[in-house]
Amino acid sequence: MQSPCRTEVMANKEKETCGTICLKYLLFTFNFLFWLAGGAVMAVGIWTLVEKSDYISLLSSKIYAVSAYILIVAGGIVMVTGVLGCCATFKEQRRLLRVYFVLLLCVFLLEILAGVLAYIYYQQLNKELKQNLKETMVQKYRQPEQDHVTKAVDKLQQEFKCCGSNSSSDWAESVWIRSENSQMRDSVPDSCCKSPSELCGHRNHPSNIYKVEGGCITKLENFILNHLQIIGAVGVGIACVQIVGMFFTCCLYRSLKAEPY
Structure with a gap:
């Protein structure tokens, strides 16, 4: 016949074991979802750099690109961490x-950093574009060793149906337009045309050229702001989810610590 003390010890042991099992499955489920989230985070970072990398060359600040790189690194660590957690x-x-737990904490800090950088750049983007976009377009378009800028400007004007930084008249100051290399002294690049064709930029008329109020600055600013919101939301959102994972990890660690070897 078992003593009351021994019965109580066995009951407590059974409770600890059940609690540990529950924590294990909760943490396993979290890690699986966390691993999927890591893939999503990495995909957002890669998509930002690969699909929209042309526009990065038009920005003087590297914060936008750095935020995307942080997401890629964090996403990779998250996927490795998810497997390790299981x-x-x-x-x-x-x-x-x-x-x-340490890896979770590192990823948490990286995600918060990406979110903070996105927020900071969100605040200063308008000022940066107003100060630098026009100069980049008129000084570097079709210039030697500036093919990446030329490609970015042409893509920007065609994709967003705009012309010039603030308006099509900005191109009157372009180094290329004023140079001897300008074909028949084009008024604007051919990428400003509604139906692009060779030398179409020679006819600077609203029926032929995009005349958008605010020019390409407004279009590019709205585009980047939307992406910064995505980067910031993904970074901060995943970071908040990780707090749950760290809590489960601490609980399981304490549960295992209480058990005999």
């Missing part, structure tokens, strides 16, 4: 759980 959870090794 191993640490089912092997019930406290050392692995400590490593897992």
